[in-house]
Amino acid sequence: MLNCVIIFVINLEGIEKMYNILVCDDDKEIVKAIEIYLSKEGYNILKAYDGMEALEILKNNDDIQLIILDIMMPKLDGIETANIIRKDKSIPIIMLSAKSEDYDKISGLNNGADDYVTKPFNPLELIARVNSQIRRYTSLGAMVKKEEDNNIYKSGDLIINDSTKTVEVDGKEVKLTPTEYNILKFLTKNKGIVYSIEQIYENVWEEESYGAENIIAVHIRHIREKIEINPREPKYLKVIWGIGYKIEKLD
Secondary structure, eight states, X not given: OOOOOOEEEEOXXXXXXXXXXXXXXXOHHHHXXXXXXXXXXXXXXXXXXSHHHHHHHHHTOSOOOEEEEESSOSSSOHHHHHHHHTTTOOOOEEEEESOOOHHXXXXXXXXXXXXXXXXXXXXXXXXXXXXXXXXXXXXXXXXXXXXXSSOEEEEXXXXXXXXXXXXXXXXXXXXXXXXXXXXXXXXXXXXXXXBOHHHHHHHHHOSOOSSOHHXXXXXXXXXXXXXXXXXXXXXXXXXETTTEEEEOOOO
């Protein structure tokens, strides 16, 4: 009943890596279409048709690097499924939604999604977002662990170790999603500098920004909730109204 998405990538040492993607949608035709699009890019797919089935696959498979998850599904919808996944996994999630309203997009992001695609979608857009999420997830070190020197970024008691891909605040480790980590690392690496929403999106997603306000705003709020004692009076992650965001430059 289930197939698996595998993408083969040759790293600099010539070692093959296998990247697995889970696609979950109650519309079997959409799942099939996604399989066709991604197969042309070298992918295969683990398939599920409701949230319960997706969670069962994740329970029995520790080698999944991306989840494509529809919002409207029977038994367990995409929002609830993403919320459960986020309790113990940081795998990137792309939400699919037949609705284009901002509320649905924000709801998905609020419950752990890293990105969203509105149905009907352009296959090229879906492929680009899949490639972007996998690229950022693997570079995060979830699959390939890199030992590099001088990969520590700090602002006061906020410490990012990019070799171990860990974040600590006041000596306590903070768990971030891959997207949250990359946003925080980018801003901390360039602490004191104010970046617009468009600049943050283009540097983290590595693609041109189109209507990224909601995506960035939700991720910033989640980061604040995790690193700030009082998110309403942030010590580290500041908003400069009408301009953008920055990590405060602290000793």
